[in-house]
Amino acid sequence: MALIVQKYGGTSVADPERIRNVARRVVETVDAGHQVAVVVSAMAGETNQLVELARDLGGAEPDPREYDVLVSTGEQKTIALLAMAIQGLGRQARSFTGGQLGLRTDTAHTKARIRSIDSERLLAVLRGGSVGVIAGFQGVDDEGNITTLGRGGSDTSAVAVACALEADVCEIYTDVDGVFTTDPNMVPGARMLERVSFEEMLEMASLGAKVLQTRSVKFAMRYGVPIHVRSSFHHGEGTWVLPEEEVMEKLMVSGVTYNRDEAKIRVVGVKDAPGVAGGLLLPFSEAGIVVDMIVQNVSQDGTTDLTFTVPRRDYPAALELARRAATQSGARDVEGDDRIAKVSVVGMGMKDHAGVAARMFQVLGEEGINIQLISTSEIKISVVIEEKYTELAVRALHAAFVEGGAEAPTEER
Amino acid sequence: MALIVQKYGGTSVADPERIRNVARRVVETVDAGHQVAVVVSAMAGETNQLVELARDLGGAEPDPREYDVLVSTGEQKTIALLAMAIQGLGRQARSFTGGQLGLRTDTAHTKARIRSIDSERLLAVLRGGSVGVIAGFQGVDDEGNITTLGRGGSDTSAVAVACALEADVCEIYTDVDGVFTTDPNMVPGARMLERVSFEEMLEMASLGAKVLQTRSVKFAMRYGVPIHVRSSFHHGEGTWVLPEEEVMEKLMVSGVTYNRDEAKIRVVGVKDAPGVAGGLLLPFSEAGIVVDMIVQNVSQDGTTDLTFTVPRRDYPAALELARRAATQSGARDVEGDDRIAKVSVVGMGMKDHAGVAARMFQVLGEEGINIQLISTSEIKISVVIEEKYTELAVRALHAAFVEGGAEAPTEER
Numbered sequence: 001m002a003l004i005v006q007k008y009g010g011t012s013v014a015d016p017e018r019i020r021n022v023a024r025r026v027v028e029t030v031d032a033g034h035q036v037a038v039v040v041s042a043m044a045g046e047t048n049q050l051v052e053l054a055r056d057l058g059g060a061e062p063d064p065r066e067y068d069v070l071v072s073t074g075e076q077k078t079i080a081l082l083a084m085a086i087q088g089l090g091r092q093a094r095s096f097t098g099g100q101l102g103l104r105t106d107t108a109h110t111k112a113r114i115r116s117i118d119s120e121r122l123l124a125v126l127r128g129g130s131v132g133v134i135a136g137f138q139g140v141d142d143e144g145n146i147t148t149l150g151r152g153g154s155d156t157s158a159v160a161v162a163c164a165l166e167a168d169v170c171e172i173y174t175d176v177d178g179v180f181t182t183d184p185n186m187v188p189g190a191r192m193l194e195r196v197s198f199e200e201m202l203e204m205a206s207l208g209a210k211v212l213q214t215r216s217v218k219f220a221m222r223y224g225v226p227i228h229v230r231s232s233f234h235h236g237e238g239t240w241v242l243p244e245e246e247v248m249e250k251l252m253v254s255g256v257t258y259n260r261d262e263a264k265i266r267v268v269g270v271k272d273a274p275g276v277a278g279g280l281l282l283p284f285s286e287a288g289i290v291v292d293m294i295v296q297n298v299s300q301d302g303t304t305d306l307t308f309t310v311p312r313r314d315y316p317a318a319l320e321l322a323r324r325a326a327t328q329s330g331a332r333d334v335e336g337d338d339r340i341a342k343v344s345v346v347g348m349g350m351k352d353h354a355g356v357a358a359r360m361f362q363v364l365g366e367e368g369i370n371i372q373l374i375s376t377s378e379i380k381i382s383v384v385i386e387e388k389y390t391e392l393a394v395r396a397l398h399a400a401f402v403e404g405g406a407e408a409p410t411e412e413r
Numbered sequence: 414m415a416l417i418v419q420k421y422g423g424t425s426v427a428d429p430e431r432i433r434n435v436a437r438r439v440v441e442t443v444d445a446g447h448q449v450a451v452v453v454s455a456m457a458g459e460t461n462q463l464v465e466l467a468r469d470l471g472g473a474e475p476d477p478r479e480y481d482v483l484v485s486t487g488e489q490k491t492i493a494l495l496a497m498a499i500q501g502l503g504r505q506a507r508s509f510t511g512g513q514l515g516l517r518t519d520t521a522h523t524k525a526r527i528r529s530i531d532s533e534r535l536l537a538v539l540r541g542g543s544v545g546v547i548a549g550f551q552g553v554d555d556e557g558n559i560t561t562l563g564r565g566g567s568d569t570s571a572v573a574v575a576c577a578l579e580a581d582v583c584e585i586y587t588d589v590d591g592v593f594t595t596d597p598n599m600v601p602g603a604r605m606l607e608r609v610s611f612e613e614m615l616e617m618a619s620l621g622a623k624v625l626q627t628r629s630v631k632f633a634m635r636y637g638v639p640i641h642v643r644s645s646f647h648h649g650e651g652t653w654v655l656p657e658e659e660v661m662e663k664l665m666v667s668g669v670t671y672n673r674d675e676a677k678i679r680v681v682g683v684k685d686a687p688g689v690a691g692g693l694l695l696p697f698s699e700a701g702i703v704v705d706m707i708v709q710n711v712s713q714d715g716t717t718d719l720t721f722t723v724p725r726r727d728y729p730a731a732l733e734l735a736r737r738a739a740t741q742s743g744a745r746d747v748e749g750d751d752r753i754a755k756v757s758v759v760g761m762g763m764k765d766h767a768g769v770a771a772r773m774f775q776v777l778g779e780e781g782i783n784i785q786l787i788s789t790s791e792i793k794i795s796v797v798i799e800e801k802y803t804e805l806a807v808r809a810l811h812a813a814f815v816e817g818g819a820e821a822p823t824e825e826r
Contacts, residue, residue: 016466016469016470019470020470050490053429053490053494054493054494054497056429057429057432057433057494057495057497057498057501058494058497058498058500058501059497059501062497063496063497063500065507065508066492066493066494066496066497066500066506066508067493067497069489069492069493069496069508069510070489070490070493070494070497072489073486073489073490076482076483076485076486076489077463077466077483077486079479079482080467080479080480080482080483081466081467081470081471081479081483082470083476083479083482084467084470084471084472084475084476084479084480084483085470085471087471087476087479088470088471088472093479094478095478095479095482097482097559099512099557100557100558144512144513145513146510
């Protein structure tokens with residue numbers, strides 16, 4: 001007997017018929033002898049309707065506390081309906097709102113962070129032979145105010161519940177088969193990964209793979225809870241996201257990802273002295289704008305160029321901030337470009353950055369694609385290129401690194 | 414400065430535009446210098462949608478706990494939206510679910526009864542200059558399970574909040590102008606009452622006047638909180654429901670009501686001995702069927718006839734129960750009729766039952782309407798007649814008692 005947490009997204013519970021399908025899937029798992037806690041999102045479309053109502057009555061920036069009271073009703077509806085559907089199949093089920101689960105968060109409405117889960121009540125229900133049906137995306141703060149977790153919140157709820165229960169696996173049901181080496185809509189040769197390490201998944205998630213949210217992967221990595229990303233349409237195995245040591249097959253490159261949601265800003269002629277670059281970036285952090293890649297060019301005549309990327313939606317504000325900061329610090333000019341794409345290769349086997357980078361440049365160079373920025377981490381290399389070359393770059397890199405099947409030399413295990 | 418509780422029903426908050434209207438009305442009250450707590454229902458249509466979903470997934474008898482989790486989302490939506498709309502007018506507002514208000518109930522899902530309200534948190538919000546926006550119809554039990562109060566729950570919530578706050582008035586906003594002497598759709602001469610006593614309102618509510626639910630009137634009467642039933646479409650005064658001593662104008666008859674939701678059952682030839690009638694009625698109470706009027710005819714040859722009314726929806730079950738009970742107790746026969754109406758006259762000034770009754774029989778007799786049953790309380794006389802004569806009887810009694818303006822002799826105050 002295993003303890004399994006399952007998570008179904010909005011598409012999987014979009015209407016009564018699909019909710020019944022989910023109920024059947026849950027009951028199959030119960031009948032296989034497992035304890036099951038299910039985390040669900042709002043029915044597809046529901047959240048958008050609620051957000052529209054909030055805009056109508058609360059304007060462009062509705063009160064965040066009330067916004068959370070409003071949108072959390074979406075998941076509350078689903079848990080009651082799914083519990084009923086499971087009961088309709090002759091099994092016991094009991095729903096939990098975020099508050100009833102004791103999922104405590106901070107008070108940052110619309111983007112709250114989980115602090116703790118009081119798993120006792122849920123565990124008692126599971127031990128009693130019932131399915132626990134949990135509203136994803138929501139919690140309560142210390143005052144009992146309803147909070148929501150923001151983007152990807154339901155995945156994060158599911159993983160957090162799995163961690164609190166010390167579950168054997170957190171199954172994330174989705175409309176794709178698993179995690180792919182790259183976007184299958186863009187590259188026909190994309191293939192599903194059987195296993196991928198938390199670290200790789202984290203890079204791939206943050207670099208643009210849409211299957212799992214970064215937050216939930218971090219959570220699972222910290223507590224070592226395996227995630228199984230799988231299809232809600234069939235029973236085939238999907239992709240297991242596991243601790244590094246459990247991922248046997250170490251590919252040099254596990255995936256090629258892209259992200260077209262960023263813009264680039266370059267501050268030219270910055271005085272090359274300690275603290276100046278930091279002073280330029282401080283206003284962005286104060287304004288809540290996430291600065292991603294930061295590259296400082298080689299110093300020339302006592303000045304340097306500082307280039308960085310920001311989310312594209314923040315581009316106009318960021319450009320304005322950069323111009324002000326540049327004037328104050330005596331920089332020469334500010335340039336910007338929001339027609340860029342970030343393309344990355346990710347892989348645990350990527351020990352030799354120089355080698356991968358060299359091959360990457362070669363592949364892109366053969367396609368006539370100019371590299372504007374480079375940034376590396378332990379297991380990924382990202383380049384910024386002109387947006388229009390995104391697909392070309394992804395296909396070429398996938399062909400060279402993944403379809404070519406370059407396997408890293410790895411110690412026997 | 415007064416402390417005012419306002420209650421708006423589903424029609425008043427049916428869409429964003431109407432919610433904005435309610436917000437304006439609330440803000441007017443705030444600007445007049447009052448502290449305001451608002452209790453709201455679900456947007457009209459919302460509850461029906463939720464109930465349909467429950468039927469779809471939970472069948473004819475969905476799990477009551479999950480049903481409450483589901484339908485309580487309706488009011489939760491409204492409180493967030495109304496709070497946003499009030500904020501949009503530049504005033505502070507804060508929403509409260511039943512649980513956040515600390516509205517504790519028993520565990521009788523779908524028809525829970527209020528046990529207590531922890532008014533401290535709400536009072537702090539009101540004292541801080543915010544409007545409290547409260548989800549009607551819902552509470553939590555001691556375990557934190559969401560409960561709903563059943564029919565008329567939002568009125569009851571509003572009155573309970575007014576009692577807990579020791580509010581100066583509980584304003585019930587509705588789509589009619591106030592409480593009428595009889596159904597204005599049936600009788601053109603119906604007029605609105607300026608004041609009516611709790612006792613009269615209670616009789617009128619339980620006898621079929623739809624404006625206020627019995628439960629909420631009882632609550633207000635017990636705590637002496639004045640209710641003001643008024644229109645949400647204009648600013649004119651409506652009907653005040655008050656302790657008897659504050660209702661100056663004591664009409665002999667304040668209203669004529671009717672109820673077509675009952676059916677009649679007659680057990681013929683019951684042994685006229687102590688305990689026999691009680692034994693006949695016991696199964697109904699055990700089956701949860703509310704027996705209303707009970708009349709025992711004059712004894713003949715050692716047997717008697719027992720006649721009573723039950724809700725029409727329970728008629729088939731009640732008839733079956735009566736037949737079984739009759740067989741067991743050796744009664745001769747059981748007859749039933751679900752084509753009846755109960756017509757009543759209600760008035761604090763009605764000290765002389767015999768006089769009113771005599772006039773009532775005379776009026777009905779002149780119209781050729783036969784009286785099947787009679788039942789009286791301190792301030793009302795009800796008769797059961799053939800259903801098809803309902804309108805005729807109501808018009809005739811209203812003309813005789815209300816439009817005739819028979820005023821009771823009353824002590825000077």
